[in-house]
Amino acid sequence: MFRILIIEDEKKVAEALLEGLVRNGYETDTAENGEEGFYLLNTKTYDLLLLDLMLPGHSGYDILQTLRDKGMKLPVLILSARDSTDDKVAGLDMGADDYLGKPFAFPELLARIRVLLRRGNHNTETRLSIADLEMDLVHHTVQRADTPILLTNREYDLLRYLMENKEQIVSREMLARQVWEVTNRVTPMDNLIDVHITRLRRKIDEPFEPRLLHTVRGVGFILSEKEKQP
Numbered sequence: 001m002f003r004i005l006i007i008e009d010e011k012k013v014a015e016a017l018l019e020g021l022v023r024n025g026y027e028t029d030t031a032e033n034g035e036e037g038f039y040l041l042n043t044k045t046y047d048l049l050l051l052d053l054m055l056p057g058h059s060g061y062d063i064l065q066t067l068r069d070k071g072m073k074l075p076v077l078i079l080s081a082r083d084s085t086d087d088k089v090a091g092l093d094m095g096a097d098d099y100l101g102k103p104f105a106f107p108e109l110l111a112r113i114r115v116l117l118r119r120g121n122h123n124t125e126t127r128l129s130i131a132d133l134e135m136d137l138v139h140h141t142v143q144r145a146d147t148p149i150l151l152t153n154r155e156y157d158l159l160r161y162l163m164e165n166k167e168q169i170v171s172r173e174m175l176a177r178q179v180w181e182v183t184n185r186v187t188p189m190d191n192l193i194d195v196h197i198t199r200l201r202r203k204i205d206e207p208f209e210p211r212l213l214h215t216v217r218g219v220g221f222i223l224s225e226k227e228k229q230p
Contacts, residue, residue, distance in 0.1 A: 002047040002117055003027040007037040007063065008079070009055050013102075017050065020106055024177055026113075034058025038066070046074060048116055053080040053091070061094060068095035075116040079104070107181040128163040131212060131225050133204060135163055144208050154179075155200050162213070162223040171220035197221060 004026050008014040014030045021028045029044070031037035034057050041049075049067075053060035064076055075097045080087065083101025091099050097119070098112050128135040133144045142149045142159065151159065161179050162170065172190050176182045182189055201213045214222050 001025065001027050003029070003045065004048045004050060004113070005037065005040055005044075005046045006030045006050045007032075007034070007055065007060070008050070008052045009033060010052070013052075020110075021113075024110060034060075034063050037063060041067070041072075041074075048113060049074055049076045051076055051078050051096075053078060053082055053087075061091070064091070064094050064096060075119065077112060077116060079109075110181055128160065130163060130166045130223060131210065132208070133163075133212060135160060142204075144204055147207075149203050151200070151203065154196060155203070158196055158200055159204065162221065166223045167225075169216050169220050169222045174220070 004021055006014055006017050006021075006028060008017065008030065009032045011032070014032065018028050018030050029040055029046075031040055034055055038058075040046075051060045051063060055063075058066075060078065060080070064078075067074060067076065076095065078091045078096045078099045079102060080091075080099070081102040083099075088099045088101075097116055100109060100112060126136065126138045128137065132146075133142070135142050137160075140156065142151055142156065157179050158175065161175065172193050175193050176189050180189065180193075197213070197215075205211045205213055210225060212223055212225065214224060214226075216222055
């Protein structure tokens with residue numbers, strides 16, 4: 001589980017970020033000023049920092065400068081109402097990894113978080129595989145039994161998530177949040193997921209043996225080499 005620190009002095013904003021990130025599976029702490037933020041950074045290990053610029057006491061720029069002066073490579077995503085080009089350039093030049101102006105759409109924030117966490121992940125794996133199904137993460141290609149499989153972007157994202165969680169059951173709610181980035185799942189969303197699962201199964205399973213993509217009735221789906229699923 002990735003751990004994220006939010007340094008944000010606006011209580012409602014911090015609470016909304018905390019709730020949304022926890023709901024999407026991230027372990028999250030909040031700090032309302034630079035001093036509290038520094039304390040947490042020095043006592044815990046984080047995978048990402050969400051940093052507001054306009055803070056009481058030490059500004060976000062001060063925090064960022066201190067982190068980089070200490071040689072800390074923690075990915076930093078600035079969230080700020082100061083979203084002029086000059087502000088963004090200043091933040092990025094100081095060492096921020098990304099900059100998102102307020103207000104922002106939460107799905108966009110989640111997407112940027114995923115990108116930064118992938119960059120910060122020291123796992124250099126560039127291929128995913130199960131049985132004879134292979135996914136090349138660099139070239140964005142999929143093949144099974146050396147036969148290329150053409151997927152839409154959504155099918156590719158869906159298959160990648162299933163392969164990253166192979167041999168584990170994933171629910172429709174997990175797919176809605178992690179692949180479609182929808183936090184409130186509704187029946188039409190379930191139908192859309194089922195349609196994409198059916199299309200994906202036709203492409204990766206029907207021409208091949210053994211079947212890999214299984215439906216676990218009443219629970220969700222699993223990508224597994226085992227023929228029989230509960």
